Amino acid sequence: MKVPLLDLKPQYQTIKEEVLKVTEEIFESQNFILGSRVETLEKEIAEYCSSKHAVGVSSGTDALLISLMAADIGTGDSVITPTYTFFATAGSIARAGAKPVFVDIDSKTYNISSESVYRVIDNMTREERNKLKAIIPVHLYGQCCDMDSILEIAEKYNLIVVEDAAQAIGAEYKGRRAGSMSDFGCFSFFPSKNLGAFGDGGIVTTNSDEFFDKLRLLRVHGSHLKYYHKKVGGNFRLDALQAAIVSIKLNYLDGWTEARRNNADKYRELFIDAGLDDIVNLPAEKENRHIYNQFVIKLKEKRDDLRMFLNDAGIGTEVYYPVPLHLQDCFSYLNYRRGDFPVSEYTASHTLALPVYPELSYEQQAYVVEKIKEFYS
Ligand SMILES: *Cc1c(COP(=O)(O)O)cnc(C)c1O
Numbered sequence: 001m002k003v004p005l006l007d008l009k010p011q012y013q014t015i016k017e018e019v020l021k022v023t024e025e026i027f028e029s030q031n032f033i034l035g036s037r038v039e040t041l042e043k044e045i046a047e048y049c050s051s052k053h054a055v056g057v058s059s060g061t062d063a064l065l066i067s068l069m070a071a072d073i074g075t076g077d078s079v080i081t082p083t084y085t086f087f088a089t090a091g092s093i094a095r096a097g098a099k100p101v102f103v104d105i106d107s108k109t110y111n112i113s114s115e116s117v118y119r120v121i122d123n124m125t126r127e128e129r130n131k132l133k134a135i136i137p138v139h140l141y142g143q144c145c146d147m148d149s150i151l152e153i154a155e156k157y158n159l160i161v162v163e164d165a166a167q168a169i170g171a172e173y174k175g176r177r178a179g180s181m182s183d184f185g186c187f188s189f190f191p192s193k194n195l196g197a198f199g200d201g202g203i204v205t206t207n208s209d210e211f212f213d214k215l216r217l218l219r220v221h222g223s224h225l226k227y228y229h230k231k232v233g234g235n236f237r238l239d240a241l242q243a244a245i246v247s248i249k250l251n252y253l254d255g256w257t258e259a260r261r262n263n264a265d266k267y268r269e270l271f272i273d274a275g276l277d278d279i280v281n282l283p284a285e286k287e288n289r290h291i292y293n294q295f296v297i298k299l300k301e302k303r304d305d306l307r308m309f310l311n312d313a314g315i316g317t318e319v320y321y322p323v324p325l326h327l328q329d330c331f332s333y334l335n336y337r338r339g340d341f342p343v344s345e346y347t348a349s350h351t352l353a354l355p356v357y358p359e360l361s362y363e364q365q366a367y368v369v370e371k372i373k374e375f376y377s
Helices: 009-029 036-048 060-070 086-096 112-120 126-131 148-157 209-219 240-250 253-273 304-312 329-334 343-348 362-376
Strands: 053-055 078-082 101-102 132-135 160-164 184-188 201-206 296-300 351-353
Touching: 009 036, 009 201, 009 240, 036 053, 036 201, 036 240, 053 209, 060 086, 060 160, 060 184, 060 201, 060 209, 078 086, 078 362, 086 101, 086 329, 101 112, 101 329, 126 132, 148 160, 160 304, 201 209, 253 296, 253 362, 296 343, 304 351, 304 362, 343 351
Parallel strands: 078 101, 078 132, 132 160, 160 184
Antiparallel strands: 053 201, 184 201, 296 351
């Protein structure tokens, strides 16, 4: 049996007619950049995410960068973020000209640990504290961070908060939607995200009128009036084709999310029935609405051997992320060492993402768990 990590083809079949229709309309109009399709999507996403505004951008990575730019974060500033996340989170801080300050994660949720944030801030000199301007919590794998603690820290130290919600569209924390709880919410439409475009794309949500204006200005080279530039921005535009396709898919998103959540429940039952709960640590689900962009298990031992065994059995898996960011070559100038963030380092070498996409069948899931049982027995 073949069980790919992700298969987008069955989903495409269900929306194909709508997509082809809108594609043809856009091709006939030859209007590709921004425009009414992007504005429509911005209104829809703002509503879906319970935010006042949304600004369509070129990618999730650029959503993070433009948010930092809109908050005037740059040279001489520093920004706290977890070391265990996709590269773009910290990459954007460095690209804005600021310094990433890494913190550890919680061992159960894999999200930013507020204890670690306090520890790192407590160890700062007064000068370092003055440079600290923002914090980027990441709602990893589709589950929101403990935002009450993050917002409390932000208030105490006067920090801008940018939620990296690239994996968490529609996730909730105590009834509040991911991306709506802070200054900026950054989303990605990369095809493997729960709401993916047919190419690159992203969006920023904000409740602030001032940040909304700034984001829209920076998106088009800092110019509202053509060829007159108030700020140095960039080309951070979302195109009409991607916006129109994402708008179509948004109508199906809640159904797909429910299917992912059901698949997560089925895995839980299957793993418990297989008596594997000793070796396999299942994802912890808090009071949040977890949207399962990834279903990540933590294994006591032999993660890499298991991965190879599953690959030979036709099962796709992935390691998110094998090297925490404080140990990446490009950040060696920050002088971190192995051992600085033990939870992140342990997690990076013991976790494995299993297929959880909406169209996965029960038979496929049963096969995955059966093969894992076979490997450990
Ligand atoms: C995917 C992702 C991004 C970047 O999004 P792109 O659209 O690929 O640029 C940023 N942060 C996290 C946590 C992601 O998963």
